[in-house]
Amino acid sequence: MRRSGIFIKVFIYTIIFSGLLVGATAALFSTQIMSYYSGLQLQKISGTYKQLIERSQGNADITEIADQFHDRNQSFRFYITDEGGSIVYVTPAANAASSLTSMKAERERTSFLVYLENGYALHVFNDDVFSLKYGNLIARVMVILSGMLVVCVLASFIFARQMTKPIKALADNTTKMANLEEVPPLPERKDELGVLARDVHSMYDRLKRTISQLEEEILRERELEETQRYFFSAASHELKTPVAATSVLLEGMLENIGDYKDHPKYLRECLKMMDAQGKMISDILEIVSLNDGKIVPAPEKLDIRRIVADMLPHFHPLYEAKGQRIVTDIPQGQTCLADPKMLNKVLSNIVLNAVQNTPHGGEIRVWSASVAGQCRLCVLNKGVRIDDAALPKLFDPFYRVDKARSRNKERSGLGLAIVRKTLESMRVDFALENTTEGVLFWMLLPVITKDA
Known part of the structure; x- marks a missing residue:
């Protein structure tokens, strides 16, 4: 299975980080917005029920006050509970719309609670009369979040591309370096990637010089070995021929064959050849001494x-x-x-x-x-x-x-x-x-x- 490239990894990591950041931002601001709008709604409801709240102060009959308030505002749905949580008053519209058994469920959907005097509590239902339109707000928020995500994706793509492009180019160059191919220099950069690229190219240049020196050294060694083989072969040939000729002369003199009976003549010839070989051996030794640096x-x-x-x-x-x-x-x-x-x-x-x-x-x-x-x-x-x-x-x-x-x-x-x-x-x-x-x-x- 092919491994993911660094571009995909950087892109995915950046998307995840951006998504988490957008999500945390949305959660934080949604809480703040909901709190703000809840405050506005509570302020609006408090203004609407101002007469009821003010008249409930003191020892007046809360049921009578609530009934009088409802007579003047018959579209409102609310109910009042005492300290024990028992319902002491409920508007007819709410009572007609909900049975007693479903009142508790309706109470759970109550949006706002206002505490009155003497332990009473006013429960106001979340009717359209009092609720703010959250639908448009949520739609706008979703559009904004979607736009932010799109921007994050584009920014992540550009960021990943810009970050991985020089790294990919450097990786391609190192592959060429491994094959000892010519590598063009990367664009000049002043960041850590530029320093890394310069170090890699400098190391490659030194490696090429070292390889070139080693190749030259190997070539010199081969030439030296070839020269030595030729030298020994030629020296053997040069020395072998006169030695063989001297042996023939000496054998002829020992056997007293023909003209070889003239020993003085052929002994001088042998001596002459030996002198020539002695001079050659001296020259060989001189070359060896010069090679070894013994002659300074x-x-x-x-x-x-x-x-x-x-x-x-x-x-x-x-x-x-x-x-x-x-x-x-x-x-x-x-x-x-x-x-x-x-x-x-x-x-x-x-x-x-x-x-x-x-x-x-x-x-x-x-x-x-x-x-x-x-x-x-x-x-x-x-x-x-x-x-x-x-x-x-x-x-x-x-x-x-x-x-x-x-x-x-x-x-x-x-x-x-x-x-x-x-x-x-x-x-x-x-x-x-x-x-x-x-x-x-x-x-x-x-x-x-x-x-x-």
């Missing part, structure tokens, strides 16, 4: 031009062998605040990546510029372009653009991953972008002025 930056005041100049000679054999050239343009005396080891590690990986990916005879540019109070240090591979979809993935561990994952360039695939983790640890903004000239890497370093 120790910022120092550094000369950017000197840092770049001290680093480039290490790559001279590489870019000279490929006929490349590196052009630098860094202002003299430009300084920044950074960890020297971490910054040198980042620059080394970036320049190495640029040398490896720039074609023979190509050019690599390294320069700096002031941007919004910071130093923007840039490295550009001229004449190179990377697929836009692959750009964000270059910072993932073991990611290579070439699908065959070849090793002929001796890349571990961890260089840019270390760059990202290191710069994130240093809280330095960076990006890798395609430009019209080539692929550009930039990072923003905090600048220290000469006067600082």
